Amino acid sequence: MNDERELKSSLRPIPNGSGAAAVLSAGIGVCAVAGFALAADKMPAMQRLMIFYRPTGPLSGVTTSAVVVWLLAWGALEVRWRRREVNLPSVGAAAIVLLILSLLLTFPPLADLL
């Protein structure tokens, strides 16, 4: 009986929600790096606020804040989606847009245009 239950459980595919949560939160995390960097570059008050470790300057706060946002987003999405099937094409598209946006926004000549 137990063997039968284990076999059924091993044949059941894992819902895509957990993977979708990891992918989308990674998109949010990388975009947060660009977002915090841009904010620190444009606003002197934000720049001062982002100095978590003086020798490294605002980069310490920018990256630490982005990592915190990423992990919080991942945890929240994982809790909501882990047992569900979600619309992976839409989630993937959103993550790719965020990823491309972060690559572009971290490039100083483009960030300076904003």
Add this chain to the structure above:
Amino acid sequence: MEMTTREFWSMVHGVGFGGLYLLGCTGAMVELWRRYAPSAAGAVTAADEWFMQLYLGAMTVLAWLAVLSGTYIVYPWYRAAPGAGATDLSRYPQRLLLASPATAGWHSIGMEWKEHVAWLTPIAITMSLAVCVRYGKDLRNQPLLRSMVLGFVLASMVAAGIAGFWGAEITSHAPVRGGSAVQLLHGGSQ
């Protein structure tokens, strides 16, 4: 044959962690592409699954070590400010680059981009590892998820490549110097 502690840590950060990470990227992509393709011949074995997780785990460790050593060990030496009236800027790479219009771009574009874009790498590869651990051999039944992981590994390689290129160029124009001497090898006298 010796180098200073700052040069040593720059090398560990750039060549040791960053360089090894870049070397690992293509291997991860080939394995994900070949072994986990829905049309791939043969089943994904437990050994394949274990290898992939170990490989991505090693890459994740390298990525985090690269950004953390860069941000908290090497970067403070790079951006150190000289005392008032200092004329020799050779120990202050950021100020040395900004002192000339011919080299200022290495900081204002190169370092400004590198210091942020590099952080995309550990986030992307940690996600890839987590998905591979969670789904294991079942990743073959999730082609879109596998494509997403491949895309993020590719993006991590691009980000690490950008950081590595600028790092190497900046080091060639204004290396991080100083600290005590580290004796690497004793050369024979001619």
